[in-house]
Amino acid sequence: MKRSSGYSYIETLNKRRNYPAPDVLSVFSRVEAPSPFADVPEFSGNAADMIFFALGAILRARFSIHSMTARFFLPLLILVFMSAARAEKPHAEKLSARPEARAFVEQMQALHGFDAEELLKRLDRLTPNDRVLKLIAPPASPTQRSWRRYRNRFLDARRIEDGLAFWQENAVPLAQARIIYGVPEEIMVAIIGIETLYGRNTGSFNTFAALATLAFLEPRRAEYFLQELEQLLLLAREQERDPESYTGSYAGALGLPQFMPGSLRRYAVNFDQDDFIDLSASTADAIGSVAHFLAQHGWQENAPIALPVEAAQVTPRLLQEWMDAGIRPSLNPTVLFEAGLKPAPVPEMPDAPTPEMPDAPVTFVDLVTPDAPTEYWLGHENFYVITRYNRSSFYAMAVHQLAEALARRRRHEP
Numbered sequence: 001m002k003r004s005s006g007y008s009y010i011e012t013l014n015k016r017r018n019y020p021a022p023d024v025l026s027v028f029s030r031v032e033a034p035s036p037f038a039d040v041p042e043f044s045g046n047a048a049d050m051i052f053f054a055l056g057a058i059l060r061a062r063f064s065i066h067s068m069t070a071r072f073f074l075p076l077l078i079l080v081f082m083s084a085a086r087a088e089k090p091h092a093e094k095l096s097a098r099p100e101a102r103a104f105v106e107q108m109q110a111l112h113g114f115d116a117e118e119l120l121k122r123l124d125r126l127t128p129n130d131r132v133l134k135l136i137a138p139p140a141s142p143t144q145r146s147w148r149r150y151r152n153r154f155l156d157a158r159r160i161e162d163g164l165a166f167w168q169e170n171a172v173p174l175a176q177a178r179i180i181y182g183v184p185e186e187i188m189v190a191i192i193g194i195e196t197l198y199g200r201n202t203g204s205f206n207t208f209a210a211l212a213t214l215a216f217l218e219p220r221r222a223e224y225f226l227q228e229l230e231q232l233l234l235l236a237r238e239q240e241r242d243p244e245s246y247t248g249s250y251a252g253a254l255g256l257p258q259f260m261p262g263s264l265r266r267y268a269v270n271f272d273q274d275d276f277i278d279l280s281a282s283t284a285d286a287i288g289s290v291a292h293f294l295a296q297h298g299w300q301e302n303a304p305i306a307l308p309v310e311a312a313q314v315t316p317r318l319l320q321e322w323m324d325a326g327i328r329p330s331l332n333p334t335v336l337f338e339a340g341l342k343p344a345p346v347p348e349m350p351d352a353p354t355p356e357m358p359d360a361p362v363t364f365v366d367l368v369t370p371d372a373p374t375e376y377w378l379g380h381e382n383f384y385v386i387t388r389y390n391r392s393s394f395y396a397m398a399v400h401q402l403a404e405a406l407a408r409r410r411r412h413e414p
């Protein structure tokens, strides 16, 4: 997701909903959230147009008509400027004035013993971040999903070169994480490369402000962000840090691996053996945490990830049925091959070794590109595990292919 990892992250947010925090969630699902945009002036989107209109009218008036017209338009211009200034700050009111914020603070006190008054004061000091709301909004004109475009974005020469350098610099913790958690180095490198370009794009948004803005002003995923705001406050208390001292993506993701606060609390590990977990400053902590996350979600050591297949002989009805079976591997590969599916060469890697034939349930993956043939793959259990990091088959396949590209280059250039 957005910055390099932004895009994938948005997909995560859309899909990571089965997320445990039942006590708080049930409380908040009862809160009636008023439309947070009710107080936005009607013309907030085109105030600039109105300014240009008024300015143009004044210039025309001054130079071509007569000064009475100019005197009429000058006050209008001032009014438009004032309205535009207001429109720039549609959420100037304090967050603590919102009933949802008050309910949240009360719950933090009741469930976790936080000082409600102090928390309200903290929210009072906060200016909602309108940039966060703009970035989280779905695009005005959604473009068609394209595997080719997505792949090109994450498997470019720079991400491969920088990945080899990152691997070289961090060879020791990467090897330790492989030995302890059974996850190959190239998968950890690829995930950190796709999430943040190896730590270059971890985001500069204040995490507390971003999550509070999304929790109280973004109605579509308010429950999710309320949970993450709760998790951030718990994390800060555990780490003895100021909750406002964290920075990350506009959606609240932290550090090189872009863990949300809840994932950080559950899956991050202190891999460099110092006193605390730091996914922003400690590359080793980031590496160990990615591996631990995957291991906890069922990563199978030395098992394959995905197999490209050719589906020209399969009926469209069957293809649809297999796609509808979902992302969790549940299809019997023998049945699929009997129905006409065939192993195919790995796209873009003609000299790659033939992947192993599956002997366990698989998932059927279609990677669509407008105006190009759809790529079909069978995903093994490990493919599914990568989608637990980010619930998108584009994401999992990009991780798999970047990892393969990195591993091949590393073998040839030790």
Ligand SMILES: [Ca+2]
Pocket (backbone or CB within 6 Å): 270, 271, 272, 273, 274, 275, 276, 277, 278, 282, 285
């Ligand atoms: Ca550490």
